Amino acid sequence: MKLSKSLLSAILIGIVVQSLPACKKEKETPKTNKENKGQETPAPSEPCPGCGMG
Amino acid sequence: MKVLSSIACNLDTDLLSAAFPLLEEERVEAIEWSFDALFHVGQIPPWFWELLTAYSKGGRLIGHGIFFSLFSGKWLPGQDDWLRKLKQTSTDLPFDHITEHFGFMTGKDFHQGAPLNIPYSQLTLEIGRDRLKRIYEACRCPVGLENLAFSYSPEEVRKHGEFLERLIEPVNGFIILDLHNLYCQIRNFSIGFEELIALYPLDRVREIHLSGGSWEDSQIDAGRKVRRDTHDESVPREVFDYLEIALRQCPNLKYVVLEQLGTALTTAESRRFFYDDFLTMSGIVEAANGSARLPDGSSNRCNSFLPLCPITPGEIIEDEILYEQQLQLSGILETAASYEEALGLLRQSSLSHSDWEIESWEPAMLETAMKIAQKWREGWINGKGQ
Numbered sequence: 164m165k166l167s168k169s170l171l172s173a174i175l176i177g178i179v180v181q182s183l184p185a186c187k188k189e190k191e192t193p194k195t196n197k198e199n200k201g202q203e204t205p206a207p208s209e210p211c212p213g214c215g216m217g
Numbered sequence: 218m219k220v221l222s223s224i225a226c227n228l229d230t231d232l233l234s235a236a237f238p239l240l241e242e243e244r245v246e247a248i249e250w251s252f253d254a255l256f257h258v259g260q261i262p263p264w265f266w267e268l269l270t271a272y273s274k275g276g277r278l279i280g281h282g283i284f285f286s287l288f289s290g291k292w293l294p295g296q297d298d299w300l301r302k303l304k305q306t307s308t309d310l311p312f313d314h315i316t317e318h319f320g321f322m323t324g325k326d327f328h329q330g331a332p333l334n335i336p337y338s339q340l341t342l343e344i345g346r347d348r349l350k351r352i353y354e355a356c357r358c359p360v361g362l363e364n365l366a367f368s369y370s371p372e373e374v375r376k377h378g379e380f381l382e383r384l385i386e387p388v389n390g391f392i393i394l395d396l397h398n399l400y401c402q403i404r405n406f407s408i409g410f411e412e413l414i415a416l417y418p419l420d421r422v423r424e425i426h427l428s429g430g431s432w433e434d435s436q437i438d439a440g441r442k443v444r445r446d447t448h449d450e451s452v453p454r455e456v457f458d459y460l461e462i463a464l465r466q467c468p469n470l471k472y473v474v475l476e477q478l479g480t481a482l483t484t485a486e487s488r489r490f491f492y493d494d495f496l497t498m499s500g501i502v503e504a505a506n507g508s509a510r511l512p513d514g515s516s517n518r519c520n521s522f523l524p525l526c527p528i529t530p531g532e533i534i535e536d537e538i539l540y541e542q543q544l545q546l547s548g549i550l551e552t553a554a555s556y557e558e559a560l561g562l563l564r565q566s567s568l569s570h571s572d573w574e575i576e577s578w579e580p581a582m583l584e585t586a587m588k589i590a591q592k593w594r595e596g597w598i599n600g601k602g603q
Contacts, residue, residue: 164271164272167271173267174237176264177233178230
């Protein structure tokens with residue numbers, strides 16, 4: 164599927180930013196909705212187990 | 218309907234780094250997101266939300282839950298919370314379908330432990346059906362379950378497909394056929410692929426998973442190696458061969474998903490293998506898309522996998538005895554210092570001579586269940602890479 168160039172750039176920047184060491188502890192409560200849009204605080208980098216619990 | 222080559226895509230910098238070239242080259246036709254992995258962490262970065270939104274708007278975002286604990290004998294507060302968050306997430310970000318894992322979660326806390334198998338009884342069937350209705354009620358899209366990688370005995374392996382089919386019947390659901398999970402069963406119990414796949418309701422397969430795993434030496438059964446679905450290696454050649462066969466036998470297939478853990482994608486070499494695995498997978502899928510996949514000359518049949526009649530969950534089905542047995546089993550698997558200790562405790566427990574059929578569990582598989590439970594008992598973040 165085709166993604167816009169601006170989204171691809173944002174993903175690339177996001178990967179780089181999230182790869183940097185965290186300088187403060189995350190304090191926010193979980194949010195999974197559109198309220199998050201526009202907030203730049205990086206979330207912790209999480210390995211997702213998916214089904215990989217073997 | 219075209220089968221879509223997809224990746225399991227989560228907020229993981231190593232995984233996203235590995236996937237980025239594929240996204241940039243427009244090769245990723247759909248993404249599967251484990252939405253509940255982020256229920257307990259901080260904010261979702263806007264760029265990741267935009268990525269999910271782009272696929273959702275294209276009708277190509279699928280959700281894969283991990284933590285609902287479908288067969289817990291007791292309804293847990295965490296399950297109410299999980300459903301509430303799924304409902305909100307599905308409103309904000311519509312999914313094409315939602316899936317969960319088969320089993321119940323070990324561990325004292327809702328977000329700890331690993332999904333383990335359950336007895337295939339009328340009681341667990343009713344509990345599973347009840348929970349699937351509740352998931353449907355929350356997400357209002359097709360609901361499915363994934364086949365397990367782990368079993369205690371070959372008898373259990375042979376019953377799994379039929380039990381899955383009965384579980385999903387009331388919601389007209391579907392199954393994820395995880396081909397590496399089948400590979401684990403094939404290698405661990407010396408069953409042929411053709412024999413095993415025939416035991417699954419292939420017309421109910423809407424999604425296929427591909428991944429890699431690892432081998433572990435059994436201490437209790439010298440010389441035996443147990444295959445585990447650890448998602449930390451490239452896809453074995455045999456699993457790609459299974460895909461070619463499955464594409465011809467699953468008339469309602471829509472998604473083929475490559476899964477790998479980010480913790481196994483930290484080097485340039487491992488990312489290259491991930492990229493190559495995706496190209497191999499999408500090449501097989503494209504070849505099948507370009508031909509009449511099915512023996513009758515058609516490319517697919519059509520099942521919406523939406524309930525055929527209104528779904529109204531009744532009273533929550535619970536069973537205190539089952540729940541106690543699950544707690545006992547979790548406790549034994551997580552804390553026993555040796556196989557012998559675990560076996561002794563199981564024989565003294567209420568699981569002895571019950572629907573659990575612990576008398577038929579293979580020693581190497583009980584040993585493996587202990588390793589899995591002890592790996593994940595502190596939660597999957599701490600359990601990574603062990």
